[in-house]
Amino acid sequence: xxxxxxxxxxxxxxxxxxxxxHVGPTRASAYVCEAVSCLSMQSHDVLLxxxxxxxxxxxxxxxxxxVGCLGxxxxxxxVQIPETGELFxxxxxxxxxxxxxxxxxxxxxGERVPEAPFFSRQLRIVTExxxxxxxxxxxDYVASGGYQALRTVLSTMTPAEVRDExxxxxxxxxxGAGYPTGLKWNTVAKAIGSPKYVICNADEGDPGAFxxxxxxxxxxxxxxxxxxxxxxxxxxxxxxxxxxxxxPLAVSRLHKAIQAAGRSNYLGASMLDTEFSFEVDIxxxxxxxxxxxxTALIASxxxxxxxxxTRPPYPAVAGLWHQPTLINNVETFANVAPIIRKxxxxxxxxxxxxxxxxxxxxxxxxxxxxxxxxVPMGTTLREIVFDIGGGIVDGRAFKAVQTGGPSGGCIPSxxxxxxxxxxxxxxxxxxxxxGGMIVMDxxxxxxxxxxxxxxxxxxxxxxxxxxxxxxTTQLFMLLERITTGEATMDDLAQMERLGHMxxxxxxxxxxxxxxxxxxxxxxxxxxxYVAHIVDRVCPAGVCSIEPAPVST
Amino acid sequence: MTTVHTLRIDGADVAASDGQSILAVATENGxxxxxxxxLDGLSDTAxxxxxxxxxxxxxxxxxxxxxxxxxxxxxTTTSEQLTEYRRTITEMLFLERNHICAICVANNHxxxxxxxxxxxxxxxxxxxxxxxxxxxxxxPLFAIDHNRCIMCQRCVRVCAEIEGAFTWGVMGSGIxxxxxxxxxxxxxxxxxxxxxxxxxxxxxxGALxxxxxxxxxxxxxxxxxxxxxxxxxxxxxxx
Ligand SMILES: Cc1cc2nc3c(=O)[nH]c(=O)nc-3n(C[C@H](O)[C@H](O)[C@H](O)COP(=O)(O)O)c2cc1C
Ligand code: SF4
Ligand code: SF4
Ligand code: FES
Numbered sequence: 070x071x072x073x074x075x076x077x078x079x080x081x082x083x084x085x086x087x088x089x090x091h092v093g094p095t096r097a098s099a100y101v102c103e104a105v106s107c108l109s110m111q112s113h114d115v116l117l118x119x120x121x122x123x124x125x126x127x128x129x130x131x132x133x134x135x136v137g138c139l140g141x142x143x144x145x146x147x148v149q150i151p152e153t154g155e156l157f158x159x160x161x162x163x164x165x166x167x168x169x170x171x172x173x174x175x176x177x178x179g180e181r182v183p184e185a186p187f188f189s190r191q192l193r194i195v196t197e198x199x200x201x202x203x204x205x206x207x208x209d210y211v212a213s214g215g216y217q218a219l220r221t222v223l224s225t226m227t228p229a230e231v232r233d234e235x236x237x238x239x240x241x242x243x244x245g246a247g248y249p250t251g252l253k254w255n256t257v258a259k260a261i262g263s264p265k266y267v268i269c270n271a272d273e274g275d276p277g278a279f280x281x282x283x284x285x286x287x288x289x290x291x292x293x294x295x296x297x298x299x300x301x302x303x304x305x306x307x308x309x310x311x312x313x314x315x316x317p318l319a320v321s322r323l324h325k326a327i328q329a330a331g332r333s334n335y336l337g338a339s340m341l342d343t344e345f346s347f348e349v350d351i352x353x354x355x356x357x358x359x360x361x362x363x364t365a366l367i368a369s370x371x372x373x374x375x376x377x378x379t380r381p382p383y384p385a386v387a388g389l390w391h392q393p394t395l396i397n398n399v400e401t402f403a404n405v406a407p408i409i410r411k412x413x414x415x416x417x418x419x420x421x422x423x424x425x426x427x428x429x430x431x432x433x434x435x436x437x438x439x440x441x442x443x444v445p446m447g448t449t450l451r452e453i454v455f456d457i458g459g460g461i462v463d464g465r466a467f468k469a470v471q472t473g474g475p476s477g478g479c480i481p482s483x484x485x486x487x488x489x490x491x492x493x494x495x496x497x498x499x500x501x502x503x504g505g506m507i508v509m510d511x512x513x514x515x516x517x518x519x520x521x522x523x524x525x526x527x528x529x530x531x532x533x534x535x536x537x538x539x540x541t542t543q544l545f546m547l548l549e550r551i552t553t554g555e556a557t558m559d560d561l562a563q564m565e566r567l568g569h570m571x572x573x574x575x576x577x578x579x580x581x582x583x584x585x586x587x588x589x590x591x592x593x594x595x596x597x598y599v600a601h602i603v604d605r606v607c608p609a610g611v612c613s614i615e616p617a618p619v620s621t
Numbered sequence: 622m623t624t625v626h627t628l629r630i631d632g633a634d635v636a637a638s639d640g641q642s643i644l645a646v647a648t649e650n651g652x653x654x655x656x657x658x659x660l661d662g663l664s665d666t667a668x669x670x671x672x673x674x675x676x677x678x679x680x681x682x683x684x685x686x687x688x689x690x691x692x693x694x695x696x697t698t699t700s701e702q703l704t705e706y707r708r709t710i711t712e713m714l715f716l717e718r719n720h721i722c723a724i725c726v727a728n729n730h731x732x733x734x735x736x737x738x739x740x741x742x743x744x745x746x747x748x749x750x751x752x753x754x755x756x757x758x759x760x761p762l763f764a765i766d767h768n769r770c771i772m773c774q775r776c777v778r779v780c781a782e783i784e785g786a787f788t789w790g791v792m793g794s795g796i797x798x799x800x801x802x803x804x805x806x807x808x809x810x811x812x813x814x815x816x817x818x819x820x821x822x823x824x825x826x827g828a829l830x831x832x833x834x835x836x837x838x839x840x841x842x843x844x845x846x847x848x849x850x851x852x853x854x855x856x857x858x859x860x
Contacts, residue, residue, distance in 0.1 A: 532791075532797070538717075543713070546750075576667060
């Protein structure tokens, strides 16, 4: 298994993928992840190197293929042999011999490596194609069932039937608040005005969240298909994807997908030879978190300052250019085609009483397997953290899991057996949000966590309304007093009062949600606050507190 | 023909026409709701949050300035909780920047002072922010002292909506947000400013003032253009 690393590392970097085409049926394939995380660790060199090695080894019945996110991002670059189930982690371009050997030995239909719980415990609907198809290939998407749903919709269903099917599925918005999607579509359909717009919210600004980016990078056609079905259902003719400029690969894949779909009549005028027309364009946001709020997003699309405005009127009635506008999250749109293909009742059969289907989470923090996972609603935190996540790093003790990003909260161990859905999370003082999940162990200080999120909100506050603009800064100052040991119990009481006021009086969800990390950590870890204030110690040893002046 | 609604404000039955805001109806009926960002004749932003009121059946507070009345609405404009929130907002406005009234051109002519008086605020408890922010005195007639600015954006709106000059804008975000002339060009070099002075007149505090006015004189004149334009606008709508 000697590798001539000298020749591989001397190979000039090439940008164009030019893999040797294999002839005849495929016996085995190597799926190389080319989503951003693996790409940043040279997975493109792995792809090229594997292509060369496979050709050199004369394996003409082996396909080497670029795919989207395989999920286990922290172990990248990842290569999978789907025929055997083998997964290669931390692959380096200089050491590909093992993979080539495995490819040479692979027997189709032969024995499969049993999948790790990380994979077997997941249920993939939104990410069904991630890591399985080439995200830049329309043919691959179509071959895996893509555009069947749109075909069905355009040729056999009325817009009202489509809306009924979505309503029957029980799908709720994945952008955070879980608003029923069918209801929103019906409101836009009934609103008076023309043209109507469909907007895909791909602003994804929560710290640590990358669910939407991964979907766009791994399966862009699925989002476009969902948008087209939505447009037909609500009577819209123009669509925009509002994507953060920090996601260049997502933007470029989306751009290619829009062009290829347009050429093949899956977008544009008279789609699939019907009367229906729908155009989609991409708009890039400058990366302000608040621009993910729907009214701020619309203001930004109109060329103005991206600040929220009061609702009503809701965008469904008066949105972009005051026209009826459907705005949904990337993951919401990504659920649409499977619902049409398999039926609303199928989807409604998954999940919990109030939350149907699956949810994609970005698992991060002090957990062994970090990365992207998709699980049915109602999966318990214990299954997520310990089975899929593989438990806590270094065998330490679990302390809390943070969900919902800056509007969310920390859930302590007593709720590990709680099934995760929209209502259960709110019930324990947290929030679904876009799907960030940060696992914390005993080395995390809960006051410091609250301080971190308040710092984020203070930085991201647009400044329009007084309670959020001034209040988040004041809350942050009070938290700093606590973490540096300068606070009194009066400061704590004042912080709670101020938090309630900011929550109740702020204009948009950013300010309204900003105090939540404080409330949830106070609810379960008040003793840590008291320890900082009264005993002047940080129990987790995170905050540096000057010892108290010795009183004589 | 306009539709008439009946609704309740603080327990009293009142009549209102379709399209009126809660604030307008309350004012017509002699009910005082504190406001700051609102000014008759300008568009509303609902940003100061002082006018938040309770509407029966909703657990959310709603801004009176931008919420239109509906039939049967039951509105409470004052409660212990609402007063507490209004006091906190006012306190925030004082503590966000520097408001030492004794040395301010607007002393005794200041809407922020009036508000504090109305809400009977006698002391502050929250953390003081007060960053050091500058003064732009480059304009021959007027000046802005950012230390006194409460970011109500009345100047921005009057300049755009009434004068049509679009000189004032907003830069920065969050606590670093500032009003600026022509994207940050010094006011005196502004190619768009017509020197009409409307911004100075609508400014509720001593942030915008006329150069050379003594503190004793005060600098806030009447605002004749606003009610006039408002009436004109209403007259046009009715024809
Ligand atoms: C501060 C703030 C940031 C938000 N950011 C996002 C975002 O990045 N992506 C998103 O889809 N929704 C975001 N939302 C929610 C949107 O306002 C909106 O509810 C959502 O896009 C609706 O789509 P859905 O019904 O599919 O969830 C944000 C809301 C707030 C208040
Ligand atoms: S709550 Fe914060 S982000 Fe939202 S409008 Fe107010 S200042 Fe802007
Ligand atoms: S300068 Fe005056 S009018 Fe303009 S935002 Fe500041 S306080 Fe308001
Ligand atoms: S007057 Fe209504 S929010 Fe300022």
